[in-house]
Amino acid sequence: MTPAFSDQTFGAFVDQIPASDEFLTLNFSPVSIPRKRRWNHYGLSADFLGDYFAAFFPGDAVPDSKINRKDSVKATVSYIANELLENAVKYSDETTALPISITLHLYEQELIFQVTNYVSSVTAERYQKFIQELLDTDLDELYTRQLEKTALGTGESNMGLLTMMNDYSARFGWRFQPLNTQAGLVRVNVMAYLDV
Amino acid sequence: MELKTSDYSIWHDPASSTVFFRGFLRLDGMEEYKPLMELLLDAVDQSPHFNLNLRELEFLNSSGISMLSMFVVKVRDRGNVQLVLQGSDKILWQTRSLKNLQRLMPSLKLEFV
Numbered sequence: 001m002t003p004a005f006s007d008q009t010f011g012a013f014v015d016q017i018p019a020s021d022e023f024l025t026l027n028f029s030p031v032s033i034p035r036k037r038r039w040n041h042y043g044l045s046a047d048f049l050g051d052y053f054a055a056f057f058p059g060d061a062v063p064d065s066k067i068n069r070k071d072s073v074k075a076t077v078s079y080i081a082n083e084l085l086e087n088a089v090k091y092s093d094e095t096t097a098l099p100i101s102i103t104l105h106l107y108e109q110e111l112i113f114q115v116t117n118y119v120s121s122v123t124a125e126r127y128q129k130f131i132q133e134l135l136d137t138d139l140d141e142l143y144t145r146q147l148e149k150t151a152l153g154t155g156e157s158n159m160g161l162l163t164m165m166n167d168y169s170a171r172f173g174w175r176f177q178p179l180n181t182q183a184g185l186v187r188v189n190v191m192a193y194l195d196v
Numbered sequence: 197m198e199l200k201t202s203d204y205s206i207w208h209d210p211a212s213s214t215v216f217f218r219g220f221l222r223l224d225g226m227e228e229y230k231p232l233m234e235l236l237l238d239a240v241d242q243s244p245h246f247n248l249n250l251r252e253l254e255f256l257n258s259s260g261i262s263m264l265s266m267f268v269v270k271v272r273d274r275g276n277v278q279l280v281l282q283g284s285d286k287i288l289w290q291t292r293s294l295k296n297l298q299r300l301m302p303s304l305k306l307e308f309v
Contacts (some may be wrong), residue, residue: 036224043222066285075288082222083258090225144299150262151269151300153226160258167292 005121005178005186010131013173013191017112020105024052028085028100035089042085049104050078056106057196073111073196076168077104080113080192083160088117091127093185113192124176124186130158131174139166170194197235204253206232213243214282218252221260229263236267244277250294251284251309261293265300272301280305 026045028038054074062069081102088100098118105112119127134142143166150157164170173191198207204219215236223229240246248267250256256264271277281297283290285308298304 039222039224043220065291067288067291072288078255079257079289082255086222086224086257086259143296147265147296147300148269151265153266157226157258157262159262163258163261163293167289167296 005124005176007175007177008128009173009175010128011135011173012171012193013175013189015175017105017114017191018107020107020112022053022056022106023103024049025101025103030097030099038089042089043082045102046078046082046085049081049102050074050076053077053104053106053111076194077111080164080168080170080194083164084113084115084190084192087160087190088115088188091119091123091188092117093120093123096182096185109195111194111196113190113194115190115192117188118179119186119188121178121184121186124188127174127188128176130161134161134165164192168194197238199231199235206235208235208239210239210242212247213239213245214247214249215239216249216252220255221253222255222257223259225259226262226266229259233263233267237270240271240274240277240279245280246271246277247280247282249282250290251282251287253290254287256289256293265297268297268300268304272304278303278305280307282307282309284309 054070057070057073059068059070096118100117103114143162171193175189177187179185204221206217208215271279283294285291
């Protein structure tokens with residue numbers, strides 16, 4: 001018998017995030033249309049989130065950059081939302097009839113992404129193992145190691161998570177909650193923080 | 197040789213030993229990037245000086261970044277190819293992620309405009 005999966009948090013996870021003036025949630029219903037067709041929808045949604053939140057920012061110059069603030073926010077939100085959604089889709093348990101959800105909160109100095117999806121406990125354990133490695137290792141070192149590993153085509157890349165952290169300075173928190181209603185299924189809640 | 201959809205186009209210009217990437221690339225995993233990789237490797241076979249022009253590639257997901265790193269390592273391991281990545285400093289992902297490829301191949305040249 002496999003041991004029961006326990007409720008666990010990692011990194012900068014908080015249960016209650018501060019109330020935000022602006023937020024937007026998108027829920028993706030667990031539909032039967034082929035993943036190939038759905039895949040385009042996630043990209044479109046990520047771009048939409050980028051456009052939507054960029055509209056709150058002025059187009060003033062950013063030091064040492066040819067890209068202004070509005071366009072930086074747009075490109076960053078679009079990249080992060082896309083990677084978070086791709087991960088949620090890749091690892092979701094396809095048999096569950098539970099939705100994937102993404103919420104983006106806007107604060108004065110910060111954006112917070114929240115993504116929930118449902119995975120098998122086997123997938124959750126593998127994910128937790130990588131998170132533990134991520135938290136225990138120097139990011140720069142792990143990034144180079146994974147890049148080389150990916151380049152050689154050995155094993156899972158996890159480059160989505162690593163590029164968000166290394167290239168966009170996103171900070172992460174995770175919660176894994178076993179579902180009482182469906183054995184072997186775990187609700188994964190990912191939070192990503194981004195300074196703006 | 198060209199790969200083209202409504203989202204992106206990729207083509208090889210043998211005269212300038214350059215492969216051009218244009219548009220938005222968010223393919224579903226490394227498997228879907230295989231044809232692009234084949235185009236790149238085929239093009240690099242034809243010249244010891246090779247340019248990859250990404251200046252009009254507005255979006256690349258992390259699987260695409262993985263594909264680029266795989267390509268860079270393959271070129272590095274051949275030992276006789278001069279690789280230049282041509283990027284744009286007006287496209288955010290390029291300013292954030294391209295320099296990391298030099299970790300895999302220090303002789304890789306990055307040319308931003």
